Amino acid sequence: MTGTGGMVRTQPRTPAPPTPGGAVQTLAGPPATTGTGTGRAVHTQPRTPAPPTPGGGVVRTEFRTRSAEEAGRFLGDAYGLSLRLRAAADGPEYSLLRTDAGAFAGGAVSLPARMEFTTHEVTALTFVTMSAGLFERSAPGVDERFTAGDVLLVRPGGRPCFARHTETRCTTVNLSAALLTEAAATADPRHPGLPRFLRSIPSDAPLAGLWTRTQDFVAETLASGLTSNLVLGQAGRLLAATALTVFPNTATAGGPSPDGTRDASPGTLRRAIAFIDANAHTDISLADIAAAVYVTPRALQYAFRGHADTTPLTYLRRVRLAHAHADLKAADPGAGATVAAIATRWGFAHQGRFAAAYRRMYGTSPGATLRG
Template identity: 40%
Template structure:
């Protein structure tokens, strides 16, 4: 189902610790943090952007604080820009300094922070489990994260980079978050990156046998499905279910018969639709290259322009002017 819910934005700036305490409780769960420090120097600011299932929290908090919190049913990960976080979940403890990242515990835990500026990305766990199922074809109910810290410094940097990108995008006017394809693409990006960065059951899954061979006729049916649903957020699992095969079998069949994946084919269809819209658009009505690119799932006009030049040998702006 295509997600057309409007983007919700909430901003708060206050020097009153009680107002901040209430705002944190409403945003992050039914708990009330305890603050330490002078009220006179207190500063708190928070911006929340909710785009469908994906939420981004940006907060600055001048006091030291601690809170008994959780359990968090959603996936939540923090990128600390200034100050530090400390998560304590049973015997598992994680200190996140400035520049570091960490996952919020799934169980009831204690969270400390010190004069912090940070970004938290939040996504329903079922969204992450759905992406995990594509990897190992195990039921989503069996999926879980296994640790709070990233698997390596390189993966921690990858999450920090993603968090920074999302923060800048959310602060940009006309960022495309209201477009279903852009929203779905970002949701999948966050889930896929989370699976690579934080320890989880997909990293310890048993050997998965090779998928059974799929006939060329199934590939043609999958192509027709992708063309019909190109304007909607589409996953390989959805296409495979519509064609009566498994996701890995469909992926293998596309590679065998066409030399590329189902999502690469979908990308080709969408850039062809964008080309059609550019050719039919009237710039005098306010149509722009960036707007058409977002309509067909590109969050970056630069990447869209590069893909368009590779396909059509010209800039999208040239097609729009013609």
């Protein structure tokens, strides 16, 4: 793939109460055919991605086929590509496993043969981590090769290019414009709006490792089957903030923003605490809290640091931990209540970390509280 982008929705998504797991749908391509596909151009037009729906569950799509033509068509639709398939072999099993969480999506792609195509349009932003094989792409002034361990970014627009995959396996992440806009405003209010990425590779090798670890952490969270609106919201914001740290972009190119100490007053702190206390059950972000009290995210951070010796998000986690504690005390394990379900309801996706934080705060385990 030269570009990996738009989402393929396997069913209509409507916001729903948080529930463990998500829907799974398997899409099978046509049976295997003979021939290489060489010399016959197949042209695909990408579907326009639907606007992300906040909240709701997780939708998983699995697609497998032995037809190179069908694989090309599906990849074009799934990743926002207008591509012309130039050469590919039928026979090996092409596969795509995609997890759509609304504002972001992850994928695992296997192209076990040699696939060549040209792209005329890329409509969605995608981060690609190579697991195996070789990916080559070329355009006027561009000649790139990526192998296992490399991380790259496919940006919308740009010039037509030629791409070749040779026995490639890779993972992908798509982020919505809303997530990236929010992350940019949090990083530096002087650069509002959707950030523009300036390069297609990370700033340095350690940052590439940071992206890989973050992507893996979010993938493990989704694979656990225990997700809620709060968990998904935090996961999406983590990916967006990491993307702006790893890849050079207009939101972070100008250096640190002004300190914002003028608005970092005790009054700002009081208003922010009141907002957090009233809305901890919803998927609120640093930007949401700052907007509610009419200051910048940086001023909000200074207010908490200067007057409460903590951060807004640390305070938010403490409030949610207190709600989880109250729910554990009130729950009936005999009626099916579990620590995992209550922790997930309050945005704690990693059960081990939840248990450790709970013990530090309350001196006992969540399980002991639930059992009374």
